[in-house]
Amino acid sequence: MYQLNEIDTLPPESADKETSKVAIKALLQELDELQNLLYASRKHALLVVLQGMDASGKDGLIRDVFGNLNPQGVRVQPFKAPTEEELAHDFLWRIHRHVPERGMIQVFNRSHYEDVLVTRVHGMIDDATAGKRFAAINDFERLLQEHSQTVILKFYLHVSAEEQSKRLKERIQDPRKMWKYNANDEKEASLRTQYMRMYEEVFANCAQPSWHIVPADKNWYKEYYVARAVVEALRALDMKYPLIKQS
Amino acid sequence: MYQLNEIDTLPPESADKETSKVAIKALLQELDELQNLLYASRKHALLVVLQGMDASGKDGLIRDVFGNLNPQGVRVQPFKAPTEEELAHDFLWRIHRHVPERGMIQVFNRSHYEDVLVTRVHGMIDDATAGKRFAAINDFERLLQEHSQTVILKFYLHVSAEEQSKRLKERIQDPRKMWKYNANDEKEASLRTQYMRMYEEVFANCAQPSWHIVPADKNWYKEYYVARAVVEALRALDMKYPLIKQS
Numbered sequence: 001m002y003q004l005n006e007i008d009t010l011p012p013e014s015a016d017k018e019t020s021k022v023a024i025k026a027l028l029q030e031l032d033e034l035q036n037l038l039y040a041s042r043k044h045a046l047l048v049v050l051q052g053m054d055a056s057g058k059d060g061l062i063r064d065v066f067g068n069l070n071p072q073g074v075r076v077q078p079f080k081a082p083t084e085e086e087l088a089h090d091f092l093w094r095i096h097r098h099v100p101e102r103g104m105i106q107v108f109n110r111s112h113y114e115d116v117l118v119t120r121v122h123g124m125i126d127d128a129t130a131g132k133r134f135a136a137i138n139d140f141e142r143l144l145q146e147h148s149q150t151v152i153l154k155f156y157l158h159v160s161a162e163e164q165s166k167r168l169k170e171r172i173q174d175p176r177k178m179w180k181y182n183a184n185d186e187k188e189a190s191l192r193t194q195y196m197r198m199y200e201e202v203f204a205n206c207a208q209p210s211w212h213i214v215p216a217d218k219n220w221y222k223e224y225y226v227a228r229a230v231v232e233a234l235r236a237l238d239m240k241y242p243l244i245k246q247s
Numbered sequence: 248m249y250q251l252n253e254i255d256t257l258p259p260e261s262a263d264k265e266t267s268k269v270a271i272k273a274l275l276q277e278l279d280e281l282q283n284l285l286y287a288s289r290k291h292a293l294l295v296v297l298q299g300m301d302a303s304g305k306d307g308l309i310r311d312v313f314g315n316l317n318p319q320g321v322r323v324q325p326f327k328a329p330t331e332e333e334l335a336h337d338f339l340w341r342i343h344r345h346v347p348e349r350g351m352i353q354v355f356n357r358s359h360y361e362d363v364l365v366t367r368v369h370g371m372i373d374d375a376t377a378g379k380r381f382a383a384i385n386d387f388e389r390l391l392q393e394h395s396q397t398v399i400l401k402f403y404l405h406v407s408a409e410e411q412s413k414r415l416k417e418r419i420q421d422p423r424k425m426w427k428y429n430a431n432d433e434k435e436a437s438l439r440t441q442y443m444r445m446y447e448e449v450f451a452n453c454a455q456p457s458w459h460i461v462p463a464d465k466n467w468y469k470e471y472y473v474a475r476a477v478v479e480a481l482r483a484l485d486m487k488y489p490l491i492k493q494s
Contacts, residue, residue: 036423040423040426040427041426059317059319062317062318062319063317063318063319066318067315067316067317067318068314068315069314069318070306070309070310070314071309071310071313071314071316071318071321071322071323071354072306072309072310072323072325072356074318075318075322076318076319078319107318109319172491175488176283176287176488178488178489178490178491179287179288179488179489180287181491241422241423241425241426242425242426243425244419244425244428
């Protein structure tokens, strides 16, 4: 079982900002090539699931790691509070519509995991329902992996309470960021202990594939970590450009 | 009435490659800022419609002009031959699903205009049906403009027969591009005269807003032209960052 309060939110001591920045550049260049190959060969799909507390840096990560790729091969889907129509279906209905087809990279900014996180912290579902949802999520992720050759990468951006609080305050002061501010954010941040517990249960119960817990207090390390993980996953697919189609 | 064979596919003499490249850099930087503002203010949407013959450079344009923006605020939708389910609906049904919500930029790689282009060249619909479709397209585009504050920009990438033929040949030779080759492309290219006539009718009949006919033999000019048009359209919206939400 993960103990989030024992896991660092700062980069490991061996990591160095300048070296990482150089490495990121090379990784993003390789990612660009790999994405082109993924798109051309259309044998696999990549689903990136991003989770983290408010201001943990999900938006910035999307921009910095996925923002230089061909936009025709990448989609980003944010998931907010479900609509009435969505709530009238099973909780995976709205998610399933947005899974990537072969050839595509799909990034989920929040995801089906909110249905076993925010809902539990606020007592909207009980433990038995949560247990059933874990099982449903595992079935769903297996479906994607086995039936559409989808590689799933799950990242939890781990920031300290102090860093989060600092970032939320910045939102009120920067005119370019005010629109991101939500009066509710501070209330949610105050529920940190409960959220951490629910995240720990997610990591333990939905672990195929297992989660990347990304030390995210420093943006440069977070970016480096995720870019490396994505590149390694795509590299492992051993893809090739298709030959000319005979029609 | 437009006469496409009288419109240049090469840049105007006043345009210079080096100057344009410098200008593109500045335009893309401004576009990045404007897109952030569009996303934050959520008052307008932008729909970019890209049309052009095979190998006219639509994919490259998408990559070079829209590839540096925050992927969370940009979506690209390619439209290919319709599926059986799509054909069982009106021709705008599949299109309507992909129009941008306020705050978003949506790029259509081909579009509803194929339903009055490829279909006419191949005799799948008669002139009377085409006329009704023009009217339906105008109603549809007015709906988007009036009811969701969507700015529509329509670009036709105009390449010469020689340039197109050169690019199609390159696809067969470059292992990284072979996958784009389609044995059908040459047959379609041979129907150029018919396509040009149908395009001319589109420009005359669906002109609110009117079309940008982009000289597209040179990628640097095509990019410059489109980047400038997009920036000018967004600039004209006079958007502001919202203040803090009170909730």
